[in-house]
Amino acid sequence: MIPFFVMVIGLIEYGWYFYVAQNTSGAASTVTRKLAVGDCWASGAAQTYAKKQSAQIQTTTVSPGSMPAVGTSFTVTVTANAKIM
Numbered sequence: 001m002i003p004f005f006v007m008v009i010g011l012i013e014y015g016w017y018f019y020v021a022q023n024t025s026g027a028a029s030t031v032t033r034k035l036a037v038g039d040c041w042a043s044g045a046a047q048t049y050a051k052k053q054s055a056q057i058q059t060t061t062v063s064p065g066s067m068p069a070v071g072t073s074f075t076v077t078v079t080a081n082a083k084i085m
Contacts, residue, residue: 061075
């Protein structure tokens with residue numbers, strides 16, 4: 001029985017990690033889309049919108065920090081905490 005319970009707990013942990021990874025990826029994609037059309041460039045707006053997408057998100061970094069010129073690329077980095085509460 002012990003190996004069975006270890007496997008079940010491992011599956012639950014992996015499932016939680018996968019869930020958080022998918023939510024974080026989705027939040028990053030959504031924030032990137034909103035930034036691309038100019039909706040989230042206000043101070044802290046990207047972080048606020050990302051946190052609405054997933055409660056596990058800790059930080060959102062946008063580089064450059066201000067709206068770039070049309071056709072210029074930008075980078076969005078979203079980090080999350082995958083620890084089970």
